[in-house]
Amino acid sequence: MAYSDKVIDHYQHPRNVGSFGTSKEVATRKDVGVGIVGAPECGDVMQLQIKVNDAGVIEDAKFKCFGCGSAIASSSLATEWIKGKSVDEALAIKNTQIVEELSLPPVKIHCSVLAEDSIRSAIADYKKKNGIAAATTQEASAH
Amino acid sequence: MAVKLPIYMDNAATTRTDPRVVEAMLPYFTEKFGNSASRNHKFGWEAEDAVDLAREQAAALIGASPKEIVWTSGSTESNNLAIKGAARMYARSPEGTKGRGHIIAAAHEHKAVLDPCKRLQNEGFDVTFLQPPADGVITRAMVAEAMREDTILVSIMWANNEIGTINEVPEIGALCHERGVIFHTDATQWVGKMPTDVEKDHIDLLSWSGHKMYGPKGVGALYVRRRNPRVRLEAIQDGGGHERGMRSGTLNVTGIVGFGKACEIALHEMDSERERLLNLRRKFERELSSRLEVTQVNGHADRRMPHILNISFGYVEGESLLMGIKDIACSSGSACTSASLEPSYVLKSLGVGDELAHSSLRLSLGRWSTEEEVDYAVEGIVKAVNHLRTMSPLWDLYKEGIDVSKIEWQTH
């Protein structure tokens, strides 16, 4: 399968790989929202962690991804896009924008969907930890 | 010695045609281009002589007589002709009825065996697909247990194309002969690499293919036993009555010449080649397993073909791994590399978890593989796996001591 140059670039030089601590550590941090979507048996798992400041702006984001090159590129790109955005602005990101930016072929669209899901899921976690009513963000991932 | 890139490590998919084979084929395109069925001129006689020689070369490789070789377009066709041809010939009741006879095959056969068997199921035959054990080896005892009074055909591959495991073919053949059941084996990955004797190994029908043993693509052969017992087949392709009516169609003379030459070379070189490839594969396996944690060599530890290595790297997805080793041509059991988006059914049938199936590579060596190439591939794979593990959330969980298989994933 031929990959776009942008996918290859993200694969070779992933942006913002990492985490803000072990799964146990981040579970108790109120300024960090964690989203883990996908499943190992399906061949892709994405983990997105966001650090949100008091003004509700995503100051920093880190990802980890088990999946194909397109999945890695989608989550890497997602971290780039949400950094500096408010939580609500980040929620407005659509998977179709990721598809377009990375020129993903139809069989790889699910990678972009997963990236969008990971953003929603991380924000939902942040809101839950901080007692902010979550709009139906989690349910949006049904597909 | 500098390694020439990209490196070819997908010899279980197909092999380079040996230049000696190409050399032998060339005159049959432009000078001796006759139809081997033309009985009344020199062009035809030359072609017929060439086909006869190839028949002898092919028969010699498997201990058969030249009259027992039927030319086909490859193993897919040989398997179809053997399985459907035998089942329909030895059916216990006519078309349109049920209970036409029982067939045994293994669940991790190539699709070119599974799909003909499934078609026969629709035609009123009963098929048992034997579930392989974790080591992938189908034994005589497993076949014996599945045998019924109405079993008419057993089809068990000699060596598996994805994991290289070797089934108990001579033993299963002996069992079939004791019970008077026809025995077919898909020997595509076996013949030309390992000694084969259809008499001692009790085989009635054997499929193999040119392009897996350094011959050309699009040509194969089916061995059809002529005595003790004489096996008859119902033809699939009808026409001019070539190949004693079992496979009509003008013979692919150039391809057949190449197939014969490839058999001749294999017969002379297989012993030294086998030793050499086995040593290379063992080194490959040893290096990868010792330099990377959480690896798993799939299939039986010893009963495996010398040229095939199937190995899973925990917490790393196969397609992304292939992307990281772009200059090493090989294949993966990952869903992302298949059209079906399902991980390898062969690994699944062995009970390899989906997640390790997604993480597998099949590396297959061949006549021109070198130690330098193996060394280069080891470096490349180790580097790519480590790179991907720094990105893998599953690797982190594993390192934190969390059992990834116990997590409830949000599947979609």
Ligand SMILES: Cc1ncc(COP(=O)(O)O)c(C=O)c1O
């Ligand atoms: C075990 C086995 N059987 C059958 C086939 C099909 O062979 P061919 O490509 O000659 O039709 C292959 C090759 O893919 C194989 O490995």
